[in-house]
Amino acid sequence: MAIRSIIVAYSGTASGSGALHLATLMARKYDAHLTGVVSHGPSLMESRYRRYMGQQVLDLLKSRDSATVAEMREAFMAKVNESGPGIRASFLDLDTHSGFSLADCVRTYDIAVMGRRAARAGEEHFGAPPQTIALEGGRPVILVPEGYDLPQINEHALVAWDGQRASARALADAMHILETKARVTILTIGAPVAGGGDSVADYLAHHGITAEHLVQERRSGAVSQSILDTCRSVGAGLLVMGAWGHSPLREALFGGVTVDIMAEAHVPVLMSH
Numbered sequence: 001m002a003i004r005s006i007i008v009a010y011s012g013t014a015s016g017s018g019a020l021h022l023a024t025l026m027a028r029k030y031d032a033h034l035t036g037v038v039s040h041g042p043s044l045m046e047s048r049y050r051r052y053m054g055q056q057v058l059d060l061l062k063s064r065d066s067a068t069v070a071e072m073r074e075a076f077m078a079k080v081n082e083s084g085p086g087i088r089a090s091f092l093d094l095d096t097h098s099g100f101s102l103a104d105c106v107r108t109y110d111i112a113v114m115g116r117r118a119a120r121a122g123e124e125h126f127g128a129p130p131q132t133i134a135l136e137g138g139r140p141v142i143l144v145p146e147g148y149d150l151p152q153i154n155e156h157a158l159v160a161w162d163g164q165r166a167s168a169r170a171l172a173d174a175m176h177i178l179e180t181k182a183r184v185t186i187l188t189i190g191a192p193v194a195g196g197g198d199s200v201a202d203y204l205a206h207h208g209i210t211a212e213h214l215v216q217e218r219r220s221g222a223v224s225q226s227i228l229d230t231c232r233s234v235g236a237g238l239l240v241m242g243a244w245g246h247s248p249l250r251e252a253l254f255g256g257v258t259v260d261i262m263a264e265a266h267v268p269v270l271m272s273h
Contacts, residue, residue, distance in 0.1 A: 003030040003176055007109040009102065009128065010036045012072045018148035019115040020076065022268055024083040025153050026113070029180070035109065036076040037092040038069055039102040039128050069093045102128045103136035110176070113142045116262070130262065134243050134271045140173035142238075143262060143269045154237020154267075155182040159211075160227050161200055162188070166242025170272040171200065174240045175207065177270070181238075184211040187230050190218035224260035231267055243271040 008023035010016045020036070027034040073091045080089045094105055106112040114130045134141045157178055161167050178184055186200050204211045214234075216226060231239055243258045261269055 003032050003110045005035070005109045006030075006032050006111055006113060007035045007037055007106055008113040009115070009133075010038055010072060010076050011115075012075050016115045017079070018146050019113050019142075019144040020079055021083075021149055022142065022144050022153075023113040024080060024087060025150075026111075027087050027089070028083070029153060032110070034080065034087055034089040035092055036073075036080075036089065037094050037102065037105060038072045039094040039105075040065060040069070101136075103133050106133060106137040106139045106141075109139060111140050111142065112137060113144060115144050115146060130271075131243075131258075135273050140170070140270055140272045143265065143271060145266055145268070148268065150237070154235070155180075156185070156234070156236045157181045157183070157238040157240055158185045158187055158227075158231050158234065158236035159200070160187050160189075160239065160241040162190075162242070164242060166273055168242070170240050170242040170270065171203075173272040174270050177238070178204065178209055178240070179207060181209070184209055185230075185234050185236060186211050186213045187227065188213070188215045189223055189226055190216075222257075222260055224257045224264065227257070227261065228264060228266065237267055239265065239267055239269045241269060241271060243273045 003026065006023055006027055008020055010020055023034055026032065073093070076091050077089070080087055092105075094100070094102060112133055114133065116130065130141060130143050157174070159171060159174070159178070161171070184204065186204075198213055201211045201213050214230065216230070219226065227239065227241070230236075239261070241257075241261065258271070262271075
């Protein structure tokens with residue numbers, strides 16, 4: 001199935017701009033419709049003190065949010081237009097007061113593109129954490145590092161494979177992208193696993209994708225660092241990986257590959273759970 005609809009979470013920040021840049025490149029490559037979305041609920045002040053606020057104050061807060069959304073809409077459309085003609089785009093103001101979240105919204109798109117959440121002071125309620133969308137949205141999410149501004153998409157993808165359910169899900173979700181890549185590398189770290197990298201290479205070959213399989217010994221350092229170092233050494237422009245092989249709570253408390261990759265990745269990362 002080809003990519004025909006892309007949703008990009010936009011907050012007007014530097015991180016969001018990198019995500020929008022990649023989303024416009026993808027929209028052009030796949031001839032897909034691009035939807036920019038700003039997701040917001042009540043501000044931190046309103047959440048904490050709403051019961052003490054009069055209607056005049058609440059109306060003022062709502063007016064400020066409306067003005068912020070209007071600025072984001074204008075900035076989004078300006079950046080799309082700057083990328084050149086031919087991109088079909090629209091903008092969605094997702095006011096989550098109604099209970100309809102960004103995770104709910106992305107389910108009717110082929111793929112979601114996001115930056116690391118980094119709202120300006122006073123605008124912390126705009127946007128949503130990427131981990132929430134990856135866990136609850138049911139669609140693949142591409143997390144884009146801040147400052148991403150390549151003139152064209154790097155057509156080399158690296159698939160991190162550990163034989164687990166999340167890896168299989170990410171591989172399946174990424175197939176419509178991997179089929180368009182000039183080069184695909186499969187990376188296995190540590191001892192071979194059932195359904196190992198060679199089996200993945202055979203699976204990709206059935207879809208007309210030629211893939212190289214790299215096996216690395218597991219060293220004392222973090223697995224995430226080995227993955228990112230390999231991305232650098234082979235020149236990969238996209239990392240495909242399963243997210244939260246362990247529980248999200250455990251990773252939040254004790255760290256893990258997903259948390260580390262989200263914080264440190266220098267290339268876009270397609271994550272699925």
